[in-house]
Amino acid sequence: MSFRTTPSVDYVEDVSPGSGALPPRAWYASSDARSLSLNGSWRFRLSATAGAEDDSFAEEGYDAGNWAEVTVPGHWVLQGDGAFGSPIYTNHLYPFPVDPPYVPTENPTGDHLRVFDLPSDWPSDGGAVLRFDGVESCARVWLNGTELGEFKGSRLAHEFAVGELLKPGSNVLAVRVHQWSAGSYLEDQDQWWLPGIFRDVTLLHRPAGSVADFFVHASYDHTTGEGTLRVDSGVDGRVLVPALDIDVATGEPVTVAVEPWTAETPKLYDGVLATDGERVPLRIGFRTVVLEDGLVKVNGTAVLFKGVNRHEWHPERGRALDLETMREDVLLMKRHNLNAVRTSHYPPHPAFLDLCDEYGLWVIDECDLETHGFTEQDWRDNPVDDDRWTPALLDRAARMVERDKNHPSIVFWSLGNEAGTGRGLTAMAEWIHGRDPERLVHYEGDWNCRDTDVYSRMYAFHDEVEKIGQQLDGGTHKRRELPFIQCEYAHAMGNGPGGLADYQELFEKYDRLQGGFIWEWIDHGVKHAELGYAYGGDFGEELHDGNFVCDGLVFPDRTPSPGLIEYKKVIEPVHIEGDGANGIVRITNKQDFADLSALAFEWSCQVDGETVESGSLSVPALVAGESAEVKLPEPPVDGRGGERQWTVRALLANDTSWAAKGHVVAWGQFAVGARPLPSFPATDRPVVEEGRITLGPAWFDARTGALLSIGGVEVGATPRLDVWRAPTDNDDGAEWQTDTRYGMLWRTLGLHRMRHRLVSVEAGDDALTVRTRVAPAAREVGLDTVYRWTSDGERLRLSVSVTPEGDWTVPLPRLGVRFGLPEADRVEWFGGGPGEAYPDSRTASMVGRWQSTVDRLQTPYVRPQENGARADVRWVELGGLRIEGDPEFWFTARRWTTEQLDAAQHRTDLAAGDTVWVNLDHGLHGVGSQSCGPGPLPQYFLKAEPVEFSFVFSTTR
Template structure:
């Protein structure tokens, strides 16, 4: 057999320079080669010869492609994106790849700027190419490389001319490197990061390493800059001027994610001046706890893939900055760069704005798990040079960033000698940071014990150090590198995890999976997911599992996470006081201002500032509240206390809310059990009137044969206001096939809860009540729910009391328990008193605060990329739905949940994309006594017992009246 072509060889490549530190700028000249390139796509790797690399090649008949960019996002004629989570989208036969190997030839002609220096050399830098590239300049082959999310450089100064230079790249979609890059994301070939020509003045540094440890006992930092050529380092603010390799210790302020103190310096060597951004900090494990500068760190983190809905992984600086700013505004303090090194400019932003970073290697071989890890490259010595190359390119590029506190070998690639070799190399090169890899349960190669999606009970066990396992593992800090799968509606259970992190010193937080939905712009669906682009093999909407929607709009999950991880806790401190706890790792509360407001039945009666001292990190204080203002007797009253930025910051303006708490003063008056008792002056109950097949009871008209409500005052009613137990299953209801727990979505559907039948057993009426007795049950089952509706009325209001008694052996929880009715679509405005302003469910309710809220009905829903249950407003006392001319108010005897939307649950359940949902002429109102929790079972644990809606006898009631009542 002939030798394998270079793109199938297991070596990392040839011709590239050794990896080195990245820096954003220097005074040396640089020329960006980004822009429109000539482009030709071939169906196989050898369709075309190499003549296109010749300087005189005529590419006038070619198309163009944007660099940075992905050719598969240009249209069907260029192929299409493909999404798989675990499975390789080609036959697994390492290191071989298919003959059908789309290949993009790229050409860029350029002139040197008129002021390009005559002396010195030059380097061509490519920051990211998927999956591999062969490179020519002016007809001379420079070499080739693999490692898509890694930087590669070539020496080119001797080949450059002043004018008409020709840079040629041949990029193959598949290579041996693809076996090392099986990350859960879209497969997107192309030159997706910057291409830059860098002038290298004589004697300029090839590489440098800034060491800046901090001694938290003395308050001193020690600076030493290693450089491969002699040079000098200056830091004017510290009065420093020293030679490279020399150490100096001085008093400094340390760097942290909360106080990202950077000192601006400069490295001068040969003919180049390189700006330095120095952050002094020391990472350590002390008594089994990870510390930075002597303080325990609690990660409030996210996993971040690089993604843009139009440009894939080709992100510009503005988008990267938008991500960082959104993270800071939502109390996120840490990022795991899943599952590869990010664009290096992102780490500059993390240094500047302040985020802890786990910097992860470009390595994942997850597809071998389904093959029992047979042939896994990380346990095959032939691949070890490629693995070590990836480790070196990770560390060398990013080693000068103070934000990076851990190196991660990679993700989901089993175990093997190759990983051990990587760990050994990284520890040798940079012992100042911790080493992470979740797949090593022995922790032989790591400095932290890391897990994905452990249930809460297991986290509790690990926190108590009661878990079994190697002794070394029990002595390490514990992090959840992935948890709380943010797919669709959810994740649930965040607050329960956070309580564990704040209880156990060893449990140092986690990283939600993940930051953003990977929905690509689609001509029909708005945003597409797996399968929408004609993929042969795909994993559906599993790629849409982020806290942001594709356009970077925060989801309800992100708002929930912001509240759950808020670094200041505001709680009831006893009569007339609040307890303020500073949960920051480092910062005191001097940068925050506090305000109070006093609410009565949801209305704000008074507000004012609150004097809170600059509480140190980890400490608490009690603060007296003012005397409550006068308020109506019997009103439900509550204090709301907010912590906001006192001054502008780089990521938010003064007044931005960081944390809040609500402290009840007096609860709501007990709701009346009858309409008569509800009136300010008792009114004689209305008597049901039976006439012409209708029963009239106050403002309600019913069908005499079925007992269904037909109208409410002037409003026609569809659907009869009858019991409803079904919801369009969420991604977390559906669960993941590999989950050991029961998956409720499939169980519900298998039981038939989506097609319940309603049998009328009895309709009776008396002087003051209409009673309808029914049995609600699915076909082919002996399970059922005995349901009694009791209707009563006064002159303007209609009351519905519902009693349910389950029959049979119900072994699964109910999705929801309430009533559904259809109202005219003209009702387009909602006002409610309860929790808001956004959606909330039993285990996703931390961010919902009590108040009076108002919204357009069409904004109440949440546009998850795969439609599913959404939009519930929890703890509602009353809600009004109005049009310009009409309206209805619904009040509950107890707090309830309401949902209003212009399509039925059945239509929502059947939709695959938001574009499938077409508003109808009915507004469907759900009034829920209870809903089942959400959980995180799309990849994590299911609903905790406290949030299950088990079938059990229940009673609840609603009163319908005119708007404004």
């Protein structure tokens, strides 16, 4: 009898960072040393446990012909049509028992095999290294049957010396990847758990005398306009920067006049580090980062961060991003006025940092560290406070800093995210401060700021942020002397975030508040044939956090959400406000460094939303922080006499690397005069005959008072009071905010199932009056509602009067009327647009004449919810009707009911019906960002109180 020996897998649960890998160094591409990408198709075998298969697959000559194939970079659970397992999404719960450092025996393990030919002209001198830029979560590596080592640290680079193992011709690279390892306890970020080799695998030739490592020190003195350059290197060489006439030895400082690097003016100087073995291209940005006067200053100026948290994500490839996808992210950020990125919650692909250097974005580079799941046990056994794990923590810090240290865009090193506090974090901070004193250290969890250079918080409510700005927040003396940033705020989940403009007003009011970073950049929806985009729970996960993974400013396909459009407007670098009556516009440069010479300004004058004249506006090249008043031209003469307004835009004057000439950077609108309200005398009287009531162009049901048609346009469902909306993610709120989760409170009260009781139908001399009471079952609260219809023979006015009864302890979701039209497609309106808006997310709503279709009015949130409202609508035309409002109103139209929208879990659950449902709302409740942050501020509450509003209907046929 024979027994199969189970291979040793002790390394999987070892708390050490691994063995065999070379010390970390700067990431760069050599000008002349050879490299060979090993990306592409690899043979793949999946096992259910770490020790299910022996190591024979790593030996030369092993026949893997019957294995499957996967693409590297890639995650195996996103390949193979489900044959290789499924993704798992959790926010902070570990998807395995918390028993550090142990992981389950059921540990999906992927054996990867790549046979490659060494090019015939591959240099025979020097050495070679094999580099892995990212593998989740633990990997063991062999080359030509020789074990190189094993490593953990999924989002970090690891290299192995392989020069002596390479052979002419065919070579065999074998990699065993385990989904779970001790390292998984350090990688509990809010994201999908996705095993695999998801970043590049590269073979690099290392010539004799090559650059082992180097550190570019490029400071800037804003008082003299000079930069000092020193490049430290492990080997002797020379540093050449032709544009600055620099030719010095490594380690030797040189000071010259330079243009500084900032996110607004990302000036890079091309240089070369030349040694006997190779030439390495340098992209040098001169800037100095200091903590001074209680502020983060770059080049002597305090910076206001207008940032976003960015996970790496692609809806089909997960965290395996290509260069063009990364570039698309950066271009979208620049085009929407963002100036900063926090690399939540791990170092990104290094090419992304190259793009931040090139296009200009401040960066908080964050370590691959999060132990959030330990909060479930009050942080007991937290690795960051256990000395056994400190070598792994220091290894992760070093691999981040050493890889990324030459990027001028990085102003902060972040220790990680949501890992509690402990000695290991202190050790990381001390090491980073010692290795790179030219940057600052960030960590949100350190509220006492023992180890950090900035007081950082996430989701602090507006009132607390104001107290912090006033230095009335308490805490340690050291903390009160430090600048404040919100490293996460305004949770961009579903419809929202609301309250952005209110936050920005605080950031700009108090010097101590140096801005923040929206959570987050992209919805992590997984492309799915049946569901459109899948989220947590759609793959049968044992534990999951639903669509909490879809909380981005862009949708999974990178289409900007209304939240990104709003953020662009809120943080625009030029503020434009005006006095329309006197023809004056005030321009303020809100940038930190650049003047306005890169911008051109134009004005236009609108009458009833249509531009009647436009032209250029001469604005001086204001320096940062400066304002000026500019006289507008005389308003054009127009005989129509409608509502008049000015619109002033700031545009790119020339093409840039990130947008074309004419790209709109900022805009402002201001009225010239008041809007004329729709009115007419009630000249017609209702006529009752044969069960119907005729009033002007309209027919009504004589028994119920229901509107049946207007001027031949059939009304499928009569206008009646509506207070319900399909709750947004922010309405539903976070589970720890039980007293203000209005989605839940609305359901408890029964606002989703209101009943309408007809009190009377009264055909008077000049009006048809329908009295009702609208109330939820099982409750004594209600809304007395009176509909009063009048006509001048051609038009029909509906006046609605609402009087609350009982003790209304919660705000209303909406207040208006809903009705149905059997046919409607094209929509035109005069009001806010072109996209959706809500009371606390309407800054980007521009008043004008807009056109759409009913389908394009919808906002495609990954989880369907209330969406698509247009603000400040004067009139709307659809389905043969024109509807004017007094006062302005909110307008929504969709091919499904609110109830159907409420029930849907994915976009594919929504099917167009035969009726277009139209909401004309007098008011809407704000949206806030309570899915993780604050709810709407009180001024955006829709209170139940007496109100009157009206609409005028006419036909367009």
